[in-house]
Amino acid sequence: MVSALSAAVDGMAAYYARRAAEYERIYQRPERQAELRVIESALADAMAGRAVLEIACGTGWWTPHGARAAASWLATDLNPETMAVARTKPLPPCVDFALLDAYALEAAPALAGRRLDAAFAGCWWSHVPLQRLPAWLAQLHALLPAGARVVFVDNTYVPGRSTPIARVDDHGNGWQRRTLDDGSVHEVLKNHPTREQAVAMLGPRAVAPRWTAHEHFWVLDYGLA
Numbered sequence: 001m002v003s004a005l006s007a008a009v010d011g012m013a014a015y016y017a018r019r020a021a022e023y024e025r026i027y028q029r030p031e032r033q034a035e036l037r038v039i040e041s042a043l044a045d046a047m048a049g050r051a052v053l054e055i056a057c058g059t060g061w062w063t064p065h066g067a068r069a070a071a072s073w074l075a076t077d078l079n080p081e082t083m084a085v086a087r088t089k090p091l092p093p094c095v096d097f098a099l100l101d102a103y104a105l106e107a108a109p110a111l112a113g114r115r116l117d118a119a120f121a122g123c124w125w126s127h128v129p130l131q132r133l134p135a136w137l138a139q140l141h142a143l144l145p146a147g148a149r150v151v152f153v154d155n156t157y158v159p160g161r162s163t164p165i166a167r168v169d170d171h172g173n174g175w176q177r178r179t180l181d182d183g184s185v186h187e188v189l190k191n192h193p194t195r196e197q198a199v200a201m202l203g204p205r206a207v208a209p210r211w212t213a214h215e216h217f218w219v220l221d222y223g224l225a
């Protein structure tokens with residue numbers, strides 16, 4: 001029997017495979033441009049000189065920015081459809097790609113023996129079921145040594161602009177109903193944490209968390225002890 005949790009996770013992956021060609025429209029919205037430039041630049045600075053694992057890179061919006069001054073950058077995603085778009089972009093030579101399930105990091109051949117000292121994920125946190133988030137973060141942190149840096153960028157909920165939350169499940173996860181260009185309708189888990197809610201998830205190794213709230217995005221940047 002398929003659990004509600006695995007159906008949610010699989011449904012999200014299938015939704016993004018189908019959305020790949022139309023996905024980057026969200027980054028073309030005029031009202032987002034100024035803060036995108038600020039976040040792109042801050043991400044490049046945060047990851048400068050680091051060996052970075054990018055989780056759920058999607059179409060690679062953040063990849064060229066984050067990797068600009070990185071030592072190495074492994075961009076990963078479950079879906080070849082989204083990664084195919086990312087691969088068409090002009091990218092710094094330090095960027096490699098690997099198909100990888102973010103829920104199976106420990107077993108991932110692409111990570112075996114790879115030296116990492118940073119991780120980044122854009123618009124991924126919001127899709128991880130709340131009941132799974134602390135364990136997922138612990139799995140990510142286990143790949144990283146003391147002194148590593150972790151950055152998450154994700155969407156702020158903007159009343160009147162963001163897709164409304166249609167329902168909240170028993171775990172407190174928000175669910176949106178989204179329509180793609182082909183008319184298909186998808187129920188997608190999407191959470192919009194406050195600073196306090198996000199920091200409370202990080203676990204014992206996180207140090208000096210910094211939360212930056214922009215109008216359309218938030219950024220959580222922290223170190224690992």
Ligand SMILES: C[S@@+](CC[C@H](N)C(=O)[O-])C[C@H]1O[C@@H](n2cnc3c(N)ncnc32)[C@H](O)[C@@H]1O
Nearest residue numbers: 013016056057058077078079082101102122123
């Ligand atoms: C909201 S998009 C984020 C894309 C990109 N990081 C960005 O910020 O624009 C979520 C991405 O998660 C990927 N994804 C879904 N399930 C995944 C999984 N189990 N492991 C890795 N990636 C997954 C989807 O293919 C999609 O590219």
